[in-house]
Amino acid sequence: MALFHLGLSTSGHDPALALVSETGEILFAEATERFVQDKRAWGIVPDHFNHLASALKVAGFDPAGDRLRVATSWSRAKADLPVQLSDELLEAPDVTWVRELQADMHRMAGASLMRLGVVAEMPERRHFDHHLCHAVAACAFAPVEDAACLVIDGEGEVGAVSLFDLRGRSLKRRWRSWGPGSLGALYSALTQLCGFDWRLGEEWKVMGLAAFGTVRPDLRDALAAMVEVDNGRLRLADHATITKMTARLRKAARAPSAPIMEAADLAASGQAAYALLVDRILADCAGNGADSLILSGGCALNSSYNGTIAGRAGFERLHVPPAPADDGNAIGAALLSYMETAGTTRVPLGDGSPYLGTPVDGRGGRFLDAVRRTARVTDLGDDSAGRLAACLAEGKIVGVMRGRAEFGPRALGNRSILADPRPAGMKDRINAAVKGREPYRPFAPVICAEDLPDWFDAPQPAPYMSLTLRWRPERCAEVPAVVHEDGTGRLQSVTAGDMPWMHRLVRRFGEHTGVPVILNTSFNVMGKPIVHSVEDALAVFMTTGLDAVLIEDTLIEKNPSAT
Amino acid sequence: MTALIETELFQFLRAQVVQRSRAPAERVTPDAKLSDLGMQSIDAVLLCGEIEDRFEVEIDPSEIFEHETVGDFAQSVLGRLAA
Numbered sequence: 001m002a003l004f005h006l007g008l009s010t011s012g013h014d015p016a017l018a019l020v021s022e023t024g025e026i027l028f029a030e031a032t033e034r035f036v037q038d039k040r041a042w043g044i045v046p047d048h049f050n051h052l053a054s055a056l057k058v059a060g061f062d063p064a065g066d067r068l069r070v071a072t073s074w075s076r077a078k079a080d081l082p083v084q085l086s087d088e089l090l091e092a093p094d095v096t097w098v099r100e101l102q103a104d105m106h107r108m109a110g111a112s113l114m115r116l117g118v119v120a121e122m123p124e125r126r127h128f129d130h131h132l133c134h135a136v137a138a139c140a141f142a143p144v145e146d147a148a149c150l151v152i153d154g155e156g157e158v159g160a161v162s163l164f165d166l167r168g169r170s171l172k173r174r175w176r177s178w179g180p181g182s183l184g185a186l187y188s189a190l191t192q193l194c195g196f197d198w199r200l201g202e203e204w205k206v207m208g209l210a211a212f213g214t215v216r217p218d219l220r221d222a223l224a225a226m227v228e229v230d231n232g233r234l235r236l237a238d239h240a241t242i243t244k245m246t247a248r249l250r251k252a253a254r255a256p257s258a259p260i261m262e263a264a265d266l267a268a269s270g271q272a273a274y275a276l277l278v279d280r281i282l283a284d285c286a287g288n289g290a291d292s293l294i295l296s297g298g299c300a301l302n303s304s305y306n307g308t309i310a311g312r313a314g315f316e317r318l319h320v321p322p323a324p325a326d327d328g329n330a331i332g333a334a335l336l337s338y339m340e341t342a343g344t345t346r347v348p349l350g351d352g353s354p355y356l357g358t359p360v361d362g363r364g365g366r367f368l369d370a371v372r373r374t375a376r377v378t379d380l381g382d383d384s385a386g387r388l389a390a391c392l393a394e395g396k397i398v399g400v401m402r403g404r405a406e407f408g409p410r411a412l413g414n415r416s417i418l419a420d421p422r423p424a425g426m427k428d429r430i431n432a433a434v435k436g437r438e439p440y441r442p443f444a445p446v447i448c449a450e451d452l453p454d455w456f457d458a459p460q461p462a463p464y465m466s467l468t469l470r471w472r473p474e475r476c477a478e479v480p481a482v483v484h485e486d487g488t489g490r491l492q493s494v495t496a497g498d499m500p501w502m503h504r505l506v507r508r509f510g511e512h513t514g515v516p517v518i519l520n521t522s523f524n525v526m527g528k529p530i531v532h533s534v535e536d537a538l539a540v541f542m543t544t545g546l547d548a549v550l551i552e553d554t555l556i557e558k559n560p561s562a563t
Numbered sequence: 564m565t566a567l568i569e570t571e572l573f574q575f576l577r578a579q580v581v582q583r584s585r586a587p588a589e590r591v592t593p594d595a596k597l598s599d600l601g602m603q604s605i606d607a608v609l610l611c612g613e614i615e616d617r618f619e620v621e622i623d624p625s626e627i628f629e630h631e632t633v634g635d636f637a638q639s640v641l642g643r644l645a646a
Contacts (some may be wrong), residue, residue, distance in 0.1 A: 081624055084605035158612060158624045173621065178612025179605075 001065045003341065004056075007133075007334025008046040008109045009326050010072045012101025015046035016327035016407075018356075019059040020334035022341070024348035026140065027059040029407040030357040031327040033529040037536065040201055043101050046330065049112035056116075058358060063118050070110035071126040071337035073133040073329035075157055077103040086155060087185035088242065089226065094199065126337050131162035131297070133332030134324070135171055138296035139347040140335055141354075141464075142319035145169055146290040152278065153297030153325070154184030160297075161234050161281060165288045170345040174288070181227050181234035183277060184298050190223065190270035194263035195254035200527075206267045207304050208441040209260065211486035213268030222248045223273035232284030234277075260438060275305050279313070286314035293318050300324035300466070301409065303490045307467035310460055320466035322354035323408035331407075352498065354464055355414055357405030360552055361534050368554070371538065376559040384553040385501050389508035391555070392420050392518065396547040397430055399523045401537045402501065403552075405530070410465040411522035412492055413446065413502040415530045417546070419481070420509075421445060421519040426481035430519075433545025436526040442484035446520040448506050449493040455517065456491070463499075465492045479517050492520060568618075568644060573637055575617055579610050580633065593634030597627065604628070620644050 004027075007018040018029040033041040035051035061068070078086075079099040086095045110123040134151040149164040149171065156162065159177030187206070188198035194209065196202035222245040228235045236242070254263035278299070285293065293315040295306065300320050309318045321328055335348060368377055380387045391398055397419045406412045417434060419426055421443075431437050444465055452459035456469040468488040476483045483489060496503045510516025523537065524530045525544060531537045534551060541549045541556065548557040577591040583606040591600060597607065611622040620643050630636040 075623075076625070082604040082608060084603075085608060085624075158608065175616060176612075178615070178624075179609050 001067065003067050003069060004059065004061055005334040005337040005341070006047070006068050006070050006110070007330040007332065007337065008070065008072050008105075009328075009330040009333070010046060010074050010102065010105035010109050011326040011329070012098055012105050013040050013042050014325055014327045015041050015044055015048075015105065016323075016330040017046050017052060017055055018330035018334040019055060019061070020331070020338045022338070024335065024338045024342065026331055026334070026350050026356055028055045028356055029323070029331050030055065030405060031323075031407070031529075034357065034405060034532040037529055037532060039527060039529050042199070043104075045105060045108055045112065047110060047112040049115045052112050053116055054358065063116070068113065068118060068123070069126065069337050069341065070113070070123050071128060071333035072106060072109045073128065073130055073326065073333045074102065074106055075127045075129045077106045078155070078157065079103040081157070085158065085180060087180045087182045087236065088239075089182070089185040089189040089236070126333075126340065128333050128336045130156040130329065131176065132164075132171070132173070133329040133336065134296040135162070135164045135294075135332070136335050136339075136347050137328045137332035138294045138319070138321040138324060139166055139169070139171065140331060140350050141321040141352055142292070142294045143349060143352065144290075144292045144294075144317075144319070146288070147292035147294045147319070148285045148288055148290055148315070149294040149296070150281070150285055151297040152183050152281065152295075152299035154182055154188070159234065160184060161232065163232060163285055166290070166294065166347070167288070169347050169349070171347060175232065177233040177235075179235065181236035183227065183234065183274060186223065186227055186277075187270070187274060187299070187302075190266070193249055193253040194267050194270070195256040195258060195260070203301075205438065205441065206270060207302060208484070209264050209267040210271035210304065211268075211484050211488070212261060212440060213264030213266070215272045216252075216265050216269045219249065219252055219266055219269035220272045220276070223270055224276050227277060229277055229280035232281050234281075260440065271304060274302065275308070278305060282309070282313040282315075291316040295320050296324040296328070298325040303466055303468045304488070307460075307469050307488065311458070318460070318467070320464065321408075322406065322410065322412070322464040324466075325409070328408065352463070354406045354408055354412055355404040356407040358532065359404045360401055367534060367538060371556055374542075374559065376557045378555045378557070380550070380553045380555050382553075384550065384555070385504040386508045388418075388550055388555070389505055389512055391548060392418060392509055393512040395420055395423065396557075397434060397545070399531075399537060399541060399546050399549040401523065401531065401534070401549065401551050405532070408464060410492070411520065411530055412463075412465065413494070413499060413520065415523045417521045417523050419519040420513070421479040421482040421517050422513065422515055424480040426519060430521065434525065434540070435521065440485070442490065443482050443519050443521045444490045444492060445479060445482035445517045446492040446494060446502060446506060447517050448503055449495045451516055452493055456489075462491050462493045465490055478515050482517065482519050569637070569641060572614075572618065572640060575614070576610075576633060576637055579613055583610060591633060593632065593637065595633050596631055597633060597636065598631075600633075614640055618644060
């Protein structure tokens with residue numbers, strides 16, 4: 001009879017669940033959006049019972065004998081605290097909506113276990129501090145004994161920044177912000193001003209667009225004036241300042257129907273304001289003697305800024321987990337439950353693998369007979385990496401679905417669309433044929449870690465695609481499809497030890513082409529989550545211009561001669 | 564030592580309550596009811612944050628609402644400091 005810890009991300013947005021063993025090993029972690037195929041899965045419980053049943057099976061939970069301990073990623077329902085704690089930078093109905101969703105998730109967490117017959121009545125739940133969940137989840141992926149651990153997000157129980165000290169793998173909070181004032185909310189407000197929608201998670205679009213604009217000091221300063229940094233803590237500016245700055249910014253705002261490039265200067269200025277404010281926070285984070293910074297919270301998805309941190313503010317190394325936003329808190333809650341049960345304050349260090357989700361469904365094979373009518377099906381066997389490299393070198397765009405799904409927003413090779421980064425037109429081709437994304441948004445490169453100095457100016461490992469780095473200018477022309485407008489790339493670095501298949505693929509592609517870099521974008525179409533089932537993958541294959549999909553080691557190619 | 568902290572804590576609490584509620588300092592006694600001093604609920608929560616920073620002890624944001632008087636709340640914080 002084993003004890004499992006079920007961590008639930010109960011924010012009301014980006015729900016996720018995680019399962020941790022009684023020895024502190026992360027057995028499973030996955031965002032609900034993947035299972036239900038609804039982006040961000042707003043308002044869906046993180047223990048959606050069909051998803052939970054599937055996860056328990058993958059983790060090896062035996063309902064007949066094993067026990068579950070349920071943990072949530074918030075210590076309380078935020079709606080029980082004064083609404084003024086939330087940020088007035090967001091529209092009031094949105095704030096209330098999110099508060100009500102979070103309250104519901106908090107109340108219902110674990111109820112699905114009754115539906116699954118695991119428990120007979122509402123289970124006891126352990127409720128953990130939101131930022132502590134962020135911190136623990138991040139530390140589980142950071143191979144260091146000591147570090148400063150900074151959480152910056154939209155909101156926690158009382159504020160939107162916490163600084164923890166990690167010493168000997170034990171975490172202690174040094175301070176936290178109290179009250180409104182949130183960089184997550186500020187970036188959301190910026191997203192709306194740029195004519196995008198934060199509720200759809202379109203902060204990415206602002207960050208990508210920033211590279212096309214020029215920083216306007218008046219706009220940057222107006223945004224930065226809305227939030228003050230006081231000894232690292234954030235404080236929302238007074239109401240008069242917010243009103244004045246908002247009026248100034250609205251003059252530069254873009255209507256959603258207007259050409260996107262109209263918002264480029266505002267996006268650049270907003271990104272500069274964000275950098276300026278986080279720089280001020282970081283200036284108050286050093287001082288515990290550690291030279292590593294662990295960064296988490298939704299703001300840790302700002303890969304453009306992340307790439308500028310190492311070597312500044314007293315930190316030589318930056319660690320960002322694969323799922324720094326609220327989905328990742330499912331792991332934090334489950335690990336905190338484990339630590340409480342085990343009577344330890346040490347945060348367990350995992351093996352670093354982000355491949356914690358659902359494996360490829362073995363029943364996928366049953367589709368192959370149907371697929372053969374319209375496509376060519378080939379078993380690539382043990383050399384699937386080598387043979388796929390040849391396909392990519394021929395210019396084919398291939399969806400790859402292998403092994404367990406990545407946890408976090410990035411496709412890291414197991415649910416990815418891969419292509420040749422050398423043709424300048426490849427980006428437009430992928431957008432036109434498959435993704436349907438806006439043409440200005442960048443695609444990412446995957447590169448062997450040992451090659452980084454050959455390609456980037458100030459190389460740093462980036463196993464989870466957490467930061468953008470500047471390409472060496474003389475190499476940009478070799479990989480134009482993965483060089484962003486500002487000469488950067490949001491890279492994934494792979495080692496032979498951590499991701500052997502992808503490492504071999506990049507190597508073999510390099511042997512074919514002389515360029516050991518592959519374009520890697522998530523296996524989805526615009527507006528949809530990354531594919532979850534084999535059916536999802538084949539649906540994208542059949543309904544887009546994808547040339548092929550690789551399901552485990554089976555290559556399925558469009559066959560023009562098929563009738 | 565404990566008495567010193569108790570005095571310091573109470574003085575800090577009184578100054579914070581006066582600043583946030585604009586109540587006269589002489590009204591902020593240990594027996595004074597927090598609800599009678601004119602504190603807004605948001606100010607009460609932010610006061611918890613000030614105590615957390617000043618005395619380096621984690622305070623639950625709802626802690627202040629669980630106590631009727633200034634003195635009861637101060638005792639609760641002292642309990643956390645002693646833990």
